[in-house]
């Protein structure tokens with residue numbers, strides 16, 4: 001067992017191509033040891049290989065996070081490999097783009113199992129170790145938690161649930177030294193955007209240009225690494241007085257009342 005004094009963070013979906021990757025990179029750069037859960041073993045192994053340098057150690061736990069035993073497995077891996085757990089980042093989340101009237105019970109259940117139930121279970125499993133280490137939790141929400149968009153009612157509901165859950169955690173566990181915050185990204189630049197937008201029948205470059213010029217105050221998309229740097233800050237002792245907060249990193253999307261190019 002490695003009982004190194006370096007802090008240890010558990011990141012769900014930490015080997016993802018998008019935000020998960022940005023969070024893993026930022027925390028590794030800040031010297032954290034990592035436990036990453038992902039259901040894709042090859043991607044997990046590749047990320048571990050890339051980030052394991054300069055004294056940083058990365059343990060990959062290959063699980064489907066919706067399995068009831070997955071959270072305990074991941075927390076036990078952290079304690080076995082590193083002897084401690086200082087940070088939990090609930091990053092995994094899946095989307096659902098459909099009007100509420102067309103959503104089946106099965107789709108509803110899958111969405112809430114991944115986006116909310118799993119996050120709750122990871123928190124429950126990690127709390128004893130986090131209290132022991134006086135650690136912190138960061139959940140990953142979305143701008144959809146605050147603003148409505150066509151066909152996003154159910155996805156938005158999962159992120160709003162996570163938002164309220166985060167505040168509740170801050171209230172219930174603050175006295176035991178635990179901080180809990182939620183980061184709400186806007187549209188994040190990711191290699192996944194191109195194929196996804198093409199599948200939806202739009203030209204990715206044109207669509208993104210239109211999005212940033214009308215739906216953001218700032219001209220560039222948020223990067224996954226920027227989200228990661230914010231998460232790293234919130235997990236650090238520099239954020240020791242910040243808890244129960246919903247923090248938007250969205251280039252100003254949630255600041256706009258209407259399209260930036262509209263005159264009136």
Ligand SMILES: NC(=O)c1ccc[n+]([C@@H]2O[C@H](COP(=O)([O-])OP(=O)(O)OC[C@H]3O[C@@H](n4cnc5c(N)ncnc54)[C@H](O)[C@@H]3O)[C@@H](O)[C@H]2O)c1
Nearest residue numbers: 013016017018019020039064065091092093142185187188
């Ligand atoms: N990408 C965006 O623009 C954006 C914007 C706002 C919010 N978000 C939120 O950010 C988070 C990360 O999104 P992302 O699109 O960047 O993804 P990501 O690239 O971080 O990848 C997520 C990872 O989770 C893994 N995963 C998915 N379901 C799993 C399961 N059941 N069990 C185990 N692993 C699983 C995938 O294999 C993938 O590697 C999500 O919560 C999402 O809702 C994303």
